[in-house]
Structures are given as C-alpha cells and as structure tokens.
Amino acid sequence: MKERFKSYLEAAFRKIRPTKAAMELRLETLTKLEEAAQDYRIKGMTDDEAIYRLCIDSLGDFDAKLQEFDRSLTEVPKKNNQKRYIAMGAIGAVAVIVALYLVLSITGAFAWSVSWLLPLGAIVAAVVAADVVLLLKGFKSDKFLVARLFNVATVILVFVFMYLCIRLSVHPRFDWYIFLCMVPAAGIMDIAIGFVTKSKLTVPEIFVWAMLTSVMLYVMLGVAAVMPWHPGWLLPALTAICIVAVVAVLLISHSKKAKKDKQLFLDSTKNQVDEEYYTKW
Amino acid sequence: MKKQRITAELWDKMQYLFRNYYDRMVHAVLYYDKPIDVAILKSVLVATTEKVPVLHSSFHDSVINPYWEVEEYSISDILTVKDTDSEHLEAEIEEFITQSIPVESNVQFKIAVFNEGGRSVFAMIVNHMCFDGGDFKYFLKRLSANYNAMLTGDAAVEIKTGTRSYDQVYTKLEGEDKEVAKKLYKNISQVKDTHYFPLTPSAPEDKSMINRCKMDAETFSLFRAIGKYYGVTINDLMLTVYMHSLYEFGQYPATDTLTIPCMVDLRRHIEGGEEAGGLTNHTGFMQCSVDGVGATLNDTLVKVLRSVRKSKHDKFMGLYSLPLLKLAYTIFPYAISETAIKIGYLNPLIGMSNIGLLRPELLTMGEATPIDGFMTGAVKYKPYMQLALTTMNNEITMTIAIRGNNDDKLLVEKFFGILMKNVKLFIAENVKYLKV
Numbered sequence: 251m252k253e254r255f256k257s258y259l260e261a262a263f264r265k266i267r268p269t270k271a272a273m274e275l276r277l278e279t280l281t282k283l284e285e286a287a288q289d290y291r292i293k294g295m296t297d298d299e300a301i302y303r304l305c306i307d308s309l310g311d312f313d314a315k316l317q318e319f320d321r322s323l324t325e326v327p328k329k330n331n332q333k334r335y336i337a338m339g340a341i342g343a344v345a346v347i348v349a350l351y352l353v354l355s356i357t358g359a360f361a362w363s364v365s366w367l368l369p370l371g372a373i374v375a376a377v378v379a380a381d382v383v384l385l386l387k388g389f390k391s392d393k394f395l396v397a398r399l400f401n402v403a404t405v406i407l408v409f410v411f412m413y414l415c416i417r418l419s420v421h422p423r424f425d426w427y428i429f430l431c432m433v434p435a436a437g438i439m440d441i442a443i444g445f446v447t448k449s450k451l452t453v454p455e456i457f458v459w460a461m462l463t464s465v466m467l468y469v470m471l472g473v474a475a476v477m478p479w480h481p482g483w484l485l486p487a488l489t490a491i492c493i494v495a496v497v498a499v500l501l502i503s504h505s506k507k508a509k510k511d512k513q514l515f516l517d518s519t520k521n522q523v524d525e526e527y528y529t530k531w
Numbered sequence: 532m533k534k535q536r537i538t539a540e541l542w543d544k545m546q547y548l549f550r551n552y553y554d555r556m557v558h559a560v561l562y563y564d565k566p567i568d569v570a571i572l573k574s575v576l577v578a579t580t581e582k583v584p585v586l587h588s589s590f591h592d593s594v595i596n597p598y599w600e601v602e603e604y605s606i607s608d609i610l611t612v613k614d615t616d617s618e619h620l621e622a623e624i625e626e627f628i629t630q631s632i633p634v635e636s637n638v639q640f641k642i643a644v645f646n647e648g649g650r651s652v653f654a655m656i657v658n659h660m661c662f663d664g665g666d667f668k669y670f671l672k673r674l675s676a677n678y679n680a681m682l683t684g685d686a687a688v689e690i691k692t693g694t695r696s697y698d699q700v701y702t703k704l705e706g707e708d709k710e711v712a713k714k715l716y717k718n719i720s721q722v723k724d725t726h727y728f729p730l731t732p733s734a735p736e737d738k739s740m741i742n743r744c745k746m747d748a749e750t751f752s753l754f755r756a757i758g759k760y761y762g763v764t765i766n767d768l769m770l771t772v773y774m775h776s777l778y779e780f781g782q783y784p785a786t787d788t789l790t791i792p793c794m795v796d797l798r799r800h801i802e803g804g805e806e807a808g809g810l811t812n813h814t815g816f817m818q819c820s821v822d823g824v825g826a827t828l829n830d831t832l833v834k835v836l837r838s839v840r841k842s843k844h845d846k847f848m849g850l851y852s853l854p855l856l857k858l859a860y861t862i863f864p865y866a867i868s869e870t871a872i873k874i875g876y877l878n879p880l881i882g883m884s885n886i887g888l889l890r891p892e893l894l895t896m897g898e899a900t901p902i903d904g905f906m907t908g909a910v911k912y913k914p915y916m917q918l919a920l921t922t923m924n925n926e927i928t929m930t931i932a933i934r935g936n937n938d939d940k941l942l943v944e945k946f947f948g949i950l951m952k953n954v955k956l957f958i959a960e961n962v963k964y965l966k967v
Contacts, residue, residue, distance in 0.1 A: 285840060289833045292761050296964070 266320035405436040434463040464489035537599035541697040542812035546660040553909035561904035567651040578688035590634035594866040602637035611643045629739035663812040695811035702802040719851045724790040728916040739910040744947035746927040771832040778824035786823040792816040794884040795849035815849025817842035828957040882917040889923040
C-alpha cells in the first residue's frame with residue numbers, strides 16, 4: 251500500500267516544480283494517506299483496492315491543490331496589512347492629538363491647565379478600545395476573568411476622566427458625586443457581561459448592586475438636600491427588605507423545584523410499577 | 532562539620548509539590564528464580580549510594596530555595612533481608628512497597644530482599660524526587676551489571692553521576708527549534724476533564740495499596756500481533772482498551788470527551804539518552820483526547836490514534852510547560868512559586884504510564900534471573916488514579932496504586948475485570964485478520 255501511495259504521489263508531484271517545500275508536502279501527504287488507510291483497516295475494511303481508492307479520493311482535486319500550492323510559493327506573501335494599518339493609524343492619531351494639544355495651548359485657545367485633558371482623553375479612549383477588544387477576545391476564547399477585571403478598571407478610569415473634565419471646566423458644587431455614581435456604573439457593566447456570559451454569580455451580584463446603588467442614592471440625595479436624611483434612610487432599608495424578600499422567594503421556588511425533580515426521579519425509577527414483579531424471578 | 536548541600540533541581544521541587552496528590556514513591560518488584568547474594572548486593576549498594584549523593588540526602592524545604600543535604604547512613608538504612616514463606620511473601624512485599632520515605636530521611640531509597648524457598652524477591656522503593664521510572668529502569672540495570680561485575684572480581688561500580696538539570700531535554704534540538712522549545716510556555720495541565728475514577732470517599736483508615744492484574748503471555752502475544760497488523764503500538768492499544776473500559780466502568784455519557792495524559796520519557800530529546808547526565812526526573816506528558824467512546828473497540832482505537840498522532844508528529848512532544856515552570860521558580864522565591872504553580876497546575880484525575888519493557892537478561896544477579904516483576908508509579912490519593920504498565924517475559928503487569936480501603940480494592944479489581952474483558956473482546960473481534 252505504501253509503495254502505491256508513493257507511486258501516486260511521485261506522479262502527482264511531477265506536475266509541479268521540485269522545490270523543498272513540495273518535498274515536505276509530499277512526505278506530509280504520504281503520512282496522511284497511510285494514516286487514513288490505517289483507520290479504514292481498523293474500521294474493518296479488508297479490500298486493499300477499496301482502501302487505496304478511498305484514501306486517494308480523500309485528497310479531493312489533488313492536482314488543482316498542488317497547482318495552487320506551487321503558485322503560492324512564487325507569490326510574495328502579502329504583509330499583514332491589518333496590523334500595519336492599525337499601527338500607522340495609532341501613530342497618526344498620537345501625532346494629531348499632540349499637535350492639536352500644542353496648537354490649542356500655544357495659541358491660547360485653551361489654558362495649559364485645561365488642554366492637557368485632550369491627550370488624557372485620547373489615552374482613556376485607547377483604554378476603552380482595548381477593553382472592547384479584550385471583551386471580544388474573551389467571548390471567543392470563553393475566558394472572561396481578565397476581561398471583567400479590565401472592564402472594571404476601565405470604568406474607573408472613564409469616571410476619573412469625567413470628574414477631571416467637569417471639575418476643571420464647570421466647577422459644579424457636587425462634582426464628587428461622580429465617584430458615587432462610579433460604583434453602580436461599574437456594577438451594571440459587570441452585571442451586563444455576567445448576563446451575556448451566563449455567569450452563575452450574576453443574580454447575587456444584582457442584589458449587591460441594588461444595595462450599593464440605593465446607599466449611594468441616599469447619600470447623594472441627602473447631601474443635595476433633595477431628600478431629608480430622615481425618613482430618607484428608608485430607601486436603603488426598603489431596598490434591603492426587598493432583596494431579602496426576593497432571595498426568600500427564590501430559595502423557596504428552588505427548593506420546590508428540587509423536591510419536584512426528586513419526586514419525578516423516584517416516580518421514574520423506584521416507584522415505577524412493574525407487573526412482571528409478581529411473576530418474574 | 533558542615534554538611535554538603537546539593538541544589539534542588541526543578542523536577543525535585545515539582546515532585547515535592549506533588550506530595551499533595553500522591554506519596555512520591557516509585558516502586559519495583561523483581562521475582563528471581565534463585566537466591567541473590569546479599570553480601571555482594573550490599574557492596575554494590577554502598578558503592579552506588581556513595582556515587583549518587585542525592586540518594587543519601589535529606590530534603591529541606593525553604594522559603595527562598597530548597598536544597599538537599601548529604602547525610603551519613605549505613606547499609607541497614609537501605610537494605611533489609613528477610614526469610615519468609617510462600618504464604619506470607621506477597622503480604623510482606625505489599626507491606627514493604629507501600630511504605631513512604633519521608634523527605635527528611637537520611638536515605639531516599641530502600642531495598643528489601645525476601646528469601647523464600649530457594650529464590651529471592653527484590654523489592655525497591657525510591658523517592659520520586661530523586662528519579663523517575665526511566666532512570667529507575669537504568670538504576671536496576673546498572674545494579675545488575677555492577678553486581679555481576681563484582682561477582683567476577685571487578686570492584687569498579689559504574690553509574691551515571693552527571694547533571695540533574697531539567698534543561699538537558701534541549702540538547703538534541705538545534706538552532707531555531709531549540710529557541711522555540713525554550714518558549715513553550717503553554718500550560719498543558721489546564722485541560723479541564725472532570726471525569727474521575729469512581730472510588731469511595733477518602734477516610735482516615737485508608738491505606739496505600741498496589742493493585743495488580745496480569746495479561747498472560749498468550750493474550751499478550753495475540754494482542755501484540757493484532758497491533759502489528761494494524762501498525763499500532765502496544766501503548767495505543769492499551770490506551771484504547773483503558774479509555775473504552777473507563778467509559779463502561781465510570782458510566783460516562785458515550786458522547787463525553789475524555790482526556791487522559793500519558794507519561795512521556797523526555798530522554799528521547801536528550802543527546803546520549805538514558806546514559807546522559809545524572810539520575811533525575813525527565814518525564815513529561817502527552818494528552819490523549821477522545822470525543823466520546825466508539826461503538827466498538829476498533830472505533831475507539833481510531834479515535835485514540837487521531838489524538839495521539841498529533842503528539843507523535845510534534846517534535847516538541849512533552850516539552851510544553853517546562854519554560855513556564857522554570858520561569859515561576861526563577862522569578863519568585865520558592866514558597867511563592869509553589870503557591871503560584873499549585874494554582875495554575877491541574878493534576879489529572881486519571882492517567883496512564885507505560886513504563887515499558889523490563890528485559891530479564893539485563894536484570895540478572897549472577898545466576899539468578901528475574902522470572903516476573905513490575906514497576907509502578909506513586910500511590911495516588913483520591914480522587915486521582917493512574918494505570919501503570921510494565922512488560923516482562925511477554926506478560927503485561929497492570930498496576931493501580933491508590934490510597935483506599937477494601938471497597939476501593941474491589942472497585943479496582945472490578946475495573947481490571949472490565950479491562951481484561953475488553954482486551955479479550957478486541958482480540959476476538961480482530962484475530963480473524965491474523966489468519967489471512
């Protein structure tokens with residue numbers, strides 16, 4: 251069989267140039283054919299001719315494949331344009347931003363004390379882009395831990411940037427509220443990823459998020475005097491009560507389901523009536 | 532006087548880490564047809580031990596870098612000689628080989644010679660941190676050669692005494708291949724296979740046991756002949772029967788993917804093979820994955836072959852993860868690196884190790900020739916288990932060394948029953964081709 255495969259391959263490879271790469275491919279194909287023949291034999295085929303035919307057929311249009319292979323050797327491999335474009339784009343963007351920053355600052359359009367936010371904004375945008383890429387990669391490889399941690403870090407960075415922008419431009423009274431909003435925002439982002447990835451921790455995470463959000467809201471409304479501290483404290487208290495109630499309902503329904511499943515299992519196995527019991531020994 | 536210190540090599544540390552999964556002992560038992568001359572054996576053992584300091588050293592765990600410390604010893608620490616009868620022989624062998632040598636001990640190997648009815652049984656255990664199955668075979672061969680040389684008046688004892696460093700595995704590789712091999716950081720232990728060998732839960736009364744099952748010469752000869760007809764190795768066939776039997780015994784769903792690591796002797800990558808360097812560990816593993824059990828054993832064999840071919844075609848087989856371990860031990864102090872590796876390392880729940888052929892003509896002791904014997908790896912703690920295979924005198928001895936109770940013993944025996952049933956079924960289904 252091996253000799254027949256060799257003869258076939260020798261004839262086939264005569265149609266292309268005798269390059270080193272072709273020699274390697276010929277050897278590789280011979281191994282592939284021998285392994286295919288081995289598999290057919292183990293599966294029970296004994297007719298050598300039939301095995302040979304099946305193995306050769308498994309190569310498909312081999313002549314066309316060889317021509318394609320030979321052509322690929324003569325063509326100069328295309329450079330990885332995508333990576334080159336990304337790199338060039340990144341360098342261009344950095345150059346534009348630096349130039350813009352210098353022009354705006356030197357011309358006095360923006361004070362030096364504010365204009366530095368422009369390059370910082372560009373860095374934040376780059377981190378957000380990296381975060382998106384990491385998340386997409388996480389979805390592909392089914393590994394989310396790094397992506398989730400990075401995502402939380404990104405949210406924090408974005409909020410710090412937002413704080414700086416607001417602080418240096420508008421000077422509002424309660425600009426630090428942004429840090430209180432940061433916690434629920436990071437939570438909701440993570441919960442969203444948890445939902446998409448069907449993480450088991452999503453439900454408990456929602457409870458924690460609800461509690462934290464209500465506390466943050468209570469503090470913000472209290473400080474801004476929109477809501478009095480008393481009975482405003484009822485907001486987190488009621489949230490806690492609601493969470494406890496929901497957890498209780500979930501536990502009860504889970505317990506009922508488990509009981510039902512157990513009963514179904516028993517019905518289908520041990521409690522099943524077998525008429526043969528009376529007669530069969 | 533300050534004791535001499537020996538550097539703990541990468542594999543010494545790794546095997547020390549494995550104390551969490553098994554008892555770190557490697558075992559061998561050889562049944563001779565005549566008595567062994569204990570006086571000569573003592574001389575050979577002392578000379579050998581003197582030449583290999585790690586064998587008479589104690590291991591010292593340290594936060595920064597662990598080390599071996601060379602210790603004083605006497606032959607009685609190593610060798611025990613006992614006269615026994617046929618009724619108690621096996622129990623005494625079992626008792627001896629299932630003991631564990633503490634790392635703090637002054638010697639790291641122990642030998643017992645059991646004399647019974649005009650024949651001897653040679654039993655040896657050694658700390659896996661000193662060397663693996665590959666060098667254990669080498670050690671036994673050298674022991675025999677040195678014994679025979681001493682018998683004829685040649686007092687020179689020869690045993691390899693070179694480096695124990697892990698990086699000898701790159702000596703056969705050249706140029707770009709060597710560079711690539713040194714960058715194989717992929718963690719191959721991270722194959723999450725949750726299938727386990729059904730054993731009873733761990734209990735304090737569990738004890739070490741080495742369960743054995745033999746494939747007789749007639750069965751083995753047919754098994755091998757069928758393998759030859761298909762162009763597959765005994766290892767491929769045993770792996771097939773093993774995996775097929777696991778699906779049956781463990782009641783795994785037929786479409787589940789099962790992954791089993793097979794131990795690989797990395798000396799294939801070393802210039803000079805088993806004679807090179809010093810006594811140490813050079814074991815890696817290749818993963819064999821099947822996407823479900825075949826309807827027949829032949830179908831399972833095709834699945835196994837498709838998986839193992841990938842490894843067999845890989846010139847870096849077994850070399851993965853070594854650079855990662857090296858990196859961990861280099862950049863962190865030992866205590867941190869051990870924790871880091873423990874987090875990243877997933878010990879396989881089920882494994883297989885084909886120790887290979889024990890050639891009786893290379894293991895003679897004067898006129899005494901081994902008529903039977905086996906080697907096996909460490910005693911695994913639940914839920915881990917490993918099937919070890921030794922071939923000798925055209926017979927295969929299968930061993931499963933575990934820490935368990937009588938119920939576990941029965942379960943293992945039941946599994947051996949299924950395994951042998953499948954071996955015979957495979958032979959019955961394929962023997963017709965041998966007559967063609």
